Amino acid sequence: MQMLYNGKxxxxxxxxxxxxxxxxxxxxxxxxxxxxxxxPLMMAExxxxxxxxxxxxxxxxxxxxxxxxxxxxxxxxxxxxQEGIIYLQVSRGIASRDHEFPSSLVPPVIVAxxxxxxxxxxxEDQGGTAILMDDIRWLxxxxxxxxxxxxxxxxxxxxxxxxxxxxxxxxxxVTEASASNVFIxxxxxxxxxxxxxxxxxxITRRKIIELCETLSIKVHEEAFTVSDLLEADExxxxxxxxxxxxxxxxxxxxxxxxxxxxxxxxxxxxxxLLYQ
Ligand code: PDD
Numbered sequence: 001m002q003m004l005y006n007g008k009x010x011x012x013x014x015x016x017x018x019x020x021x022x023x024x025x026x027x028x029x030x031x032x033x034x035x036x037x038x039x040p041l042m043m044a045e046x047x048x049x050x051x052x053x054x055x056x057x058x059x060x061x062x063x064x065x066x067x068x069x070x071x072x073x074x075x076x077x078x079x080x081x082q083e084g085i086i087y088l089q090v091s092r093g094i095a096s097r098d099h100e101f102p103s104s105l106v107p108p109v110i111v112a113x114x115x116x117x118x119x120x121x122x123x124e125d126q127g128g129t130a131i132l133m134d135d136i137r138w139l140x141x142x143x144x145x146x147x148x149x150x151x152x153x154x155x156x157x158x159x160x161x162x163x164x165x166x167x168x169x170x171x172x173x174v175t176e177a178s179a180s181n182v183f184i185x186x187x188x189x190x191x192x193x194x195x196x197x198x199x200x201x202x203i204t205r206r207k208i209i210e211l212c213e214t215l216s217i218k219v220h221e222e223a224f225t226v227s228d229l230l231e232a233d234e235x236x237x238x239x240x241x242x243x244x245x246x247x248x249x250x251x252x253x254x255x256x257x258x259x260x261x262x263x264x265x266x267x268x269x270x271x272x273l274l275y276q
Pocket of ligand 1: 032151176177178179180181199200201202203204205238239240241
């Protein structure tokens, strides 16, 4: 299995320095890119979001984005990956451990590898459950940083409750889930939290909004409450790796009749056509 380390393809090996700032401070950004039938999906959007995340953290990416993109495409080919993901991470580099930024001469460390993974088609068709948790994250959830401890704790709690996801709320407002965006359907209209600092603007989320236009489904990028969620006609989550998963129950509360809803199914079908 090949990995990419600062622009070079090499055999996957432990190469992380103990003073890599990604390792010590979570000082870096990342992307997870879906690969379908040997082709990365929505690569341009992922590259653009990586650039934005880096800019927000004042982390300068050393390379032309087109070079990085072709390196990643080469990595997919080198590993003959058909179905799975690319994990890409950029840290602020290796320097003596001090909280402030190191000298601008310290180059970032860029690593990437691939992982074979089947799409969770059964879960997409049948749906799963979710739990509710307080959103205890910082106020810049729009940046895809390596700091994921609140997300890790939330997902662990979900798994312990045999749920697919932990849906997060700040006060009464539903934001997103531990590693996915959240949508509800009410009277045929779709609602999802606006893309501000409280959520990560998912690439899958954006694609769903785009698809809804062609499906003539009205989308409201508006915050909704926990009771709106529990009383919704349909609930689903979206993310790379998961695609679109209907949520049939949140905590002890069944969503409508506890079956995947027709709007969700319609969107899932349109999403599958992107890569089939
Ligand atoms: N996570 N919100 C959060 C907090 C996420 O971590 C993710 C994705 C999303 C959905 O974003 P996208 O559609 O671009 O994958 C929303 C990735 C998959 C991860 O950390 O593994």
